Amino acid sequence: MANRSVGVSPLPLVELLHIVHRYGETEVLSDVSLTLSGGEVIGLVGDNGSGKSTLLKIIAGYHQPTSGVVRVLGRPTTLRNAGQSRALGIEPVYQDLAILDDLSLWRNFFLGKERRRGRFGLGLLNARWMRKECETRLRELGLSRIQSVEMPARLLSGGERQALAVTRAVYFGAKVLLLDEPTASLSAREAGNVLQAISAARQRGLSVLYIDHNLHHVLPVADRVVVLEHGRVVSELRASQVTEDELQRLIAPPLSHT
Ligand SMILES: Nc1ncnc2c1ncn2[C@@H]1O[C@H](COP(=O)(O)OP(=O)(O)OP(=O)(O)O)[C@@H](O)[C@H]1O
Ligand SMILES: [Mg+2]
Structure with missing residues (x-):
């Protein structure tokens, strides 16, 4: 029997501590700290270019941070490539991946x-x-x-593909799922398939990092929401304690006229 149940880990699965990332001269992540624990969905939101995908790619092993520490199961770890992240149970799920x-x-x-x-x-x-x-x-x-x-x-529709990929990753023992806008360009019904797969992964004790611009999708499945702005964490809230409107305002504060 494949390892389908990882159980709820009392330990944080992945911790990012004071991560800085630069592409050349441009700093796109500045002192970001984030903890991903088992049985939890973190919604990562923020404006275009705020650094969400870059953060995900660091956890996936595609980029190495300029500075800062990544801990996996409490151990400082250098994730040199995607294979290394995957071997540790960190699984990015892409729209067309491996189908x-x-x-x-x-x-x-x-x-x-x-x-x-x-x-x-x-x-x-x-x-x-x-x-x-x-x-x-x-x-x-x-x-x-x-x-x-x-x-x-x-x-399969786009949503069913995504749902299948998530289910497959869970089935084969992933501990951390990384999803970058998995519901983009999906109909409401199809997005529902993906959100359901995310909830099922959480129930099985996985940690899910879920990036989406659509707050209507993020809020119902997330436990915590982290807002990035210009590469910094500007808010971190329990999803149950914030409305869509409030969150939208945190992401794009109204222009000040002072
Ligand atoms: N490989 C790269 N080389 C150079 N600059 C990059 C690279 N990838 C991203 N950037 C820049 O880094 C910044 C953060 O990009 P990132 O893709 O992480 O943002 P994002 O929050 O995912 O945005 P979006 O919501 O539009 O997907 C942007 O200014 C982007 O142009
Ligand atoms: Mg992105």
């Missing part, structure tokens, strides 16, 4: 992690088991439009 259009849903779900028969997993593919397992996961997710796990992935 092959012509393969069936179940083949996609188990892509590169196929279950085989035989004592050492060297035999034929255990297709029956994989189909059933994939069916169960998708049913749990409530993707009601999907009739069969034999259908090719090309027939």
